[in-house]
Amino acid sequence: MTQQDIRKVRQEERVAELCAGVVRAFSGERDLHFRGRRLHRGRMPLPWFAPHLHPSPETDDFESFRGVADGLALRIAGSDATLHRTLQPEEPVERMLFEMLEQFRAEALVPEAMAGMRRNLRHRHEQWSLAFHHSGLTETARGLLLYAVAQICRARVSGEQVVEETEDMLEATRFALAPRIGHALGGLRRDRFDQAAYAVHALAIARTVATMLHEAGGDDEAPDARQNDTDDKRSVFSLVAEMDREIVEQHVSAQSGRSRLLEEAGAAYRVFTTEYDREHEAATLVRRELLAELRERLDRRIAAQGVNLARLARELRALLAVPERDGWDGGQEEGRIDGRRLARLVASPAERRLFRVEREEPLADCVVSFLIDCSGSMKEHAESVAMLVDVLARALEQAGVASEVLGFTTGAWNGGRAQRDWLRAGRPAHPGRLNERCHLVFKAAGTPWRRARAPMAALLRPELFREGIDGEAVDWACTRLRARSEERKLLLVISDGSPMDSATHLANDPHYLDHHLREVLARQEQQRDIAIAGIGVGLDLSPYYSHSHVLDLAASTGNAIFREVIGLMAGRHRH
Incomplete structure (x- = not known):
């Protein structure tokens, strides 16, 4: 990942934090936040809502994101979600239209005193409308009809004009729509303060326009090229969904999906064999002479960083210590x-x-655990990560806080001995995890930094970096933390991607391990005794972690990068 990509991710994270703050402030709901560019209430994702609420960082300006935040805030505050779900139609195209009309109603409820909010909403609507038009979607009968309905209905509900640039293009379609939806259209603005009454008109418009969209589909295709009704519905809906899919795919975040095997009734995460699983003291895997060389290399990197260790220790003590x-x-x-x-x-x-x-006296009754992803893609970041955790471990010790540094990898590439046993057994279906799990201890919580100084340098040994089974590693780190007596426990997971083990993916399905990671994090966070956060090395880990932060290890110097981690401990970053 280039520095430009990392800067883009960090900028998106800052914008998401600002937008989430707007939504929380207006709606009064404290647990609203963005994860993976989707608004969540706690751990539950909210619906995607209307298509214009998904701006692209590539093409849209900050005012568009403000307009989206205002639109989401008005929707949450002014729309009864339960009533909306009860009334929404089953047919996909009708449901999409009904959703769009309800969003227009919510946005029409902007308070008169909030002229800035009204301006933001108008700006976002215009940006989405022009993007839809310039993408060529209005060149077909169905696209033009859908665009015209969006413009006419929003103008009627909000009392504002349609987008000026495309106003002339709408005249013929507006004339054709008038006799079919004119009565329902007139009721939209009249009943905009009554969601149930408004829904009657919105449903009528959705049914009529959906029928017209399917009819228009027949005019775009030759008779022998027409698809069945299900495909036609999908193609109509894709007129809006197409642009949104591109936005989601371009977003630089951890790729997460659902595992069919783990979603089946009664299915549970499996491990084919634990015979080859190992837990090692990292120093035992590196020759003593080489370990000394690696430590010298790490010391040079730390010296070049120009860290004020005493200041870091004071900041950590202020954050983690409580008066006793x-x-x-x-x-x-x-x-x-x-x-x-x-x-x-x-x-x-x-x-x-x-x-x-x-x-x-301030007493830090706390333990912090760093869990490092030692998969192959992390090799290029190994020196920066080693510098980060080594300095933090020293500063935490000076602040009176216990810390441990752990790592996770596999004992082999492509399954190793575990996969060979599976092949000999006749390749039974759904074998589960199919590699040799390897957990590494660079520094135990009860070990002073002085004694762990040499073992910490083992992080620079490239041969340790293979594949990653994140879910089991998080469980392991949490088990170690719960064995400690400290009242406050923090787990910081440092990673640059999704769980990956090629043998497990090929024998199960591509999302087997990342589905398991989400299940593990949900289970661990429910216990509330350990605060867990993800540190993404140039990558947004919010699809997995409720608390996460994107870190640019190459750009920061001095204490800046450490303050970002301290801010994550304090809960000042994305959640």
């Missing part, structure tokens, strides 16, 4: 009377130091 009572300080001029000093008052009536105050 630690006795009393006597001889004070104010506070509580100290009975042991009253005799001095008799001997010296002017004595004022007769009080004591309770002493509080």
Whole structure:
């Protein structure tokens, strides 16, 4: 991934955070946030809503994103989702039209005092309309009909004009629509404050226009090239969905999907064999002489970074430590009377130091675990990641916080001995995970940094980086954390992509491991005893992690990159 790609991802993350803040502020719902460019309420994704609410970072400006945020806020605040689901039709094209009309109603409810919000909504509508038109979709009868309906209905509900650039193009279609939807169209603005009454008109328009769209489809194709009714519905719906698919595909985020095998009734994540699974002290896998060379290389990189370690330690102590009572300080001029000093008052009536105050010391009853993806694609980031966790482990120790550094990889490429056993067994269906799991301990939580200094350099050993089975690694790291006595526990997972093991994917399905990772994270987060966050190395990990941050390891110098991680610990980044 190039630096330009990373900058784009980070910019998208900042825009998403700002937009989510707008939606939360207006709607009053604190648990709304974007994950994978989709709005979520807690862990549940909200519907995609209308097609114009999906701007492209490639072509749309910031005002478009503000308009989308305002549109989402108005929809959540002004539309009864339960009522909408109850009323929406089953037929796909009708459902799409009904959804679009309900969004227009919600946007028409913008308060009169919020002229900026109205301007943002108008700007976003115009940008989407022109993109639809310039893409060539209005060159077909169906595309032009759909475009005309969107323009005419929004203009009627909002009381605003249609997009000026395409106004002349709509006249013939507007004339054809008038006798068929004129009555229902007149009711849209009249009943815009009553969702149920408005829905009656919206459903009538959706049914009529869906019929016209299917009829128009016949005019675009030769008789022998016409497809069945199901394909025609899909082609009509794709007029709107096509642009949105391109946006989602171009977004630089972790590729996540659903596993058919794990979704089947009663299906559970499987492991074909655990015979070859290993947990290693990382230092035992590297020759001592080579480990010393790698440590020197890591020290040079840290020195070049120019880190203020003492300052980092103070920031971490301020974040992770909590005040604890630690006795009393006597001889004070104010506070509580100290009975042991009253005799001095008799001997010296002017004595004022007769009080004591309770002493509080910051105590960091916390443990932080770094879980590093040691898959092949992480090789190029190994030195930067090693520098990051080494410095943070030292700073955490100075702040009085325990830390451990873990890694996960596989014992072989393409399945190794586990896959050979599966082949000998006759290739049974759904074997589950089909590789040799390898977990690495670079620094245990109970080990001081001074003793872990050399083992930490094993992160620079490229032979350790193979494939990644993330879900099992997260479970393993959480198990280790729960064995600790500290009250507060944090797990930071550092990765640059989705789980990947070629043998497992080929024997099961392509999303077997990333589906399992999502299940593991959902289960672990439900227990609420461990705060889990994902650090994406140039990649958005929000499809998996509720709390995540995109990190550009190459661009930041000094303490900046460490403050980003501290900000993630404090919950100041995407969630």
